[in-house]
Each structure stands twice: as C-alpha cells, then as structure tokens.
Amino acid sequence: MKLLIDCGNSRMKYVYLNTDTLGKVESLDNDQIDQKILNQLLNGVSIVCVSSVLDEQLFELISNSASQNGATLIQAKTQVQTNGIICGYKNPQQMGVDRWLAILGAQHLMPNLNLIIVDAGTATTVDILTSNQRHLGGWILPGVETIHNSITERAANVHSEFKMIDQLSFGVTTQENVNQASWAATLGLISMAKETFVNYLDKNNEKTSDDFQLIFTGGNGKKLMQLYREFNHEELIYVPELVFHGLKQYC
Numbered sequence: 001m002k003l004l005i006d007c008g009n010s011r012m013k014y015v016y017l018n019t020d021t022l023g024k025v026e027s028l029d030n031d032q033i034d035q036k037i038l039n040q041l042l043n044g045v046s047i048v049c050v051s052s053v054l055d056e057q058l059f060e061l062i063s064n065s066a067s068q069n070g071a072t073l074i075q076a077k078t079q080v081q082t083n084g085i086i087c088g089y090k091n092p093q094q095m096g097v098d099r100w101l102a103i104l105g106a107q108h109l110m111p112n113l114n115l116i117i118v119d120a121g122t123a124t125t126v127d128i129l130t131s132n133q134r135h136l137g138g139w140i141l142p143g144v145e146t147i148h149n150s151i152t153e154r155a156a157n158v159h160s161e162f163k164m165i166d167q168l169s170f171g172v173t174t175q176e177n178v179n180q181a182s183w184a185a186t187l188g189l190i191s192m193a194k195e196t197f198v199n200y201l202d203k204n205n206e207k208t209s210d211d212f213q214l215i216f217t218g219g220n221g222k223k224l225m226q227l228y229r230e231f232n233h234e235e236l237i238y239v240p241e242l243v244f245h246g247l248k249q250y251c
C-alpha cells in the first residue's frame, strides 16, 4: 500500500493509494502530529510520497517513520517540465510544490482546457494553465482566514471570529464586516484572474472564453466555489484531492 502526504502550513492531508484508486482524504492539524501518530499512519505502507511546503521539521518525522517501517520515501519537487506541462516560474524550485501538483492533477483530470486553479488554504493561490499546457504563472494572496486574522490581530477595536458565510452581503456588525470582506476579497481575486487570463488569450490570439474551467481545492475551496457560483455561471468544480492526483504521478 502507498501513502500520499501533503504538508500545508495549517494541516497535513493524507490519503492511501491502493493500485490506482485514491481513498478518502483525511487531515490532521500540524500541531497535533507527532512521531507516534505518523508511525501508526505508516504501518504496512511500502511507499510514502510527500509534498511539503514546510521547513524540514515535519518532513523529518515522516522520514523517521518511513525508516522504522521499511518504507521507501519519495519527496515531490516542482520541476521545469512534467508530462509536457511547462512551469511558468523563472526558477521553478521557488514555486510551492503543492501548486505544481495541483496543476498536474488538474491537467490530468481536465486535459486541453484553459484552467484556473484555486487552492484556498493558509494562502489562496491561483495558477493559470493554458489549453496547450503552459503554466502562465499565478498569484498568492493570504488565505481567507489569514486575511480575516490579519486585521483582528492589528486593530484594537476589530473583534471577530472567522466564519464561513452563506452568501455575500454587507455587514452590520464588526464580525460580519470582517468576514464578508475576507471572502469578497478572495472572490475578487478569482474574478480578476479570469479577466486577466481572457485578456492574455485575446492578445495572443489563443482559444478563448468557451473552454475555461475553474477548479477549486483546499480547506476553503468548496465554500469559495459555492459563493463564486452565485455571480458566475461558468464551469466550476471542487476537487478536494487535487494535489494527490498530481502527487500520485510521482510514485
């Protein structure tokens, strides 16, 4: 059995791979993880494949567990080119591997479309992939909760708890103002990514609007997709295991 692990800045997500089928994605908060828990997760695993955007600490714990269980450890890295997809970064090593894997996963699930990939975690990232498999680059914004917390931590009279919302509206309490704005700002990022992509394709005489697909993933991905859908009637999907569709190509 293979174990795929994605270490994000807030949570570790993991999934078991039996032949070619991904199981259900599970998660643990980073501060809950210790050697004992990892040893249990790796019990009976022959190959463990890791994507991490963290410093070495958690990776070392995983590496210890792999040695103790006799499992082969594979660490995914962002590459200049994988499966014909060309990374847009000047220095691909600088781009978070979770983003690269989400791009590979998206292309695998939705080949030959203009893709806008939104990963809504601690950060919200947007990555753009053209229908001819070129990564144009992307954007990094603080995640929805990170935006929310940035103001509650810095303003004496802004008291609020982070919340999911059901729809966009104007706030009449401090808490509503901060939460609504955090989601609205992130939705604005996605709208502008779409506009910027359309402009790029028009200028470069490439295939345009009818073949776009927006793909959402990450802890806030489903909610963002639902909110975005209220205003935009285009093709949207939420794929919680998107990074793992990329990661499984490494093992």
Ligand SMILES: Nc1ncnc2c1ncn2[C@@H]1O[C@H](COP(=O)(O)OP(=O)(O)O)[C@@H](O)[C@H]1O
Pocket (backbone or CB within 6 Å): 007, 008, 009, 010, 011, 012, 120, 121, 122, 123, 143, 144, 145, 146, 217, 218, 219, 220
């Ligand atoms: N059940 C949940 N547990 C933790 N965070 C959640 C949960 N549901 C939604 N979230 C949101 O998802 C974010 C973490 O998403 P995730 O994709 O795991 O991030 P990362 O990859 O950066 O660790 C949190 O900032 C939080 O706002």
Ligand SMILES: CC(C)(COP(=O)(O)O)[C@@H](O)C(=O)NCCC(=O)O
Pocket (backbone or CB within 6 Å): 008, 009, 010, 053, 094, 095, 096, 097, 098, 099, 119, 120, 121, 122, 123, 124, 125, 140, 143
């Ligand atoms: C942008 C990120 C912080 C997103 O991390 P996450 O929100 O998934 O924890 C991560 O992909 C990262 O550390 N990237 C390195 C910088 C870059 O991609 O340019």
Ligand SMILES: [K+]
Pocket (backbone or CB within 6 Å): 008, 009, 098, 119, 121, 218
């Ligand atoms: K992530």
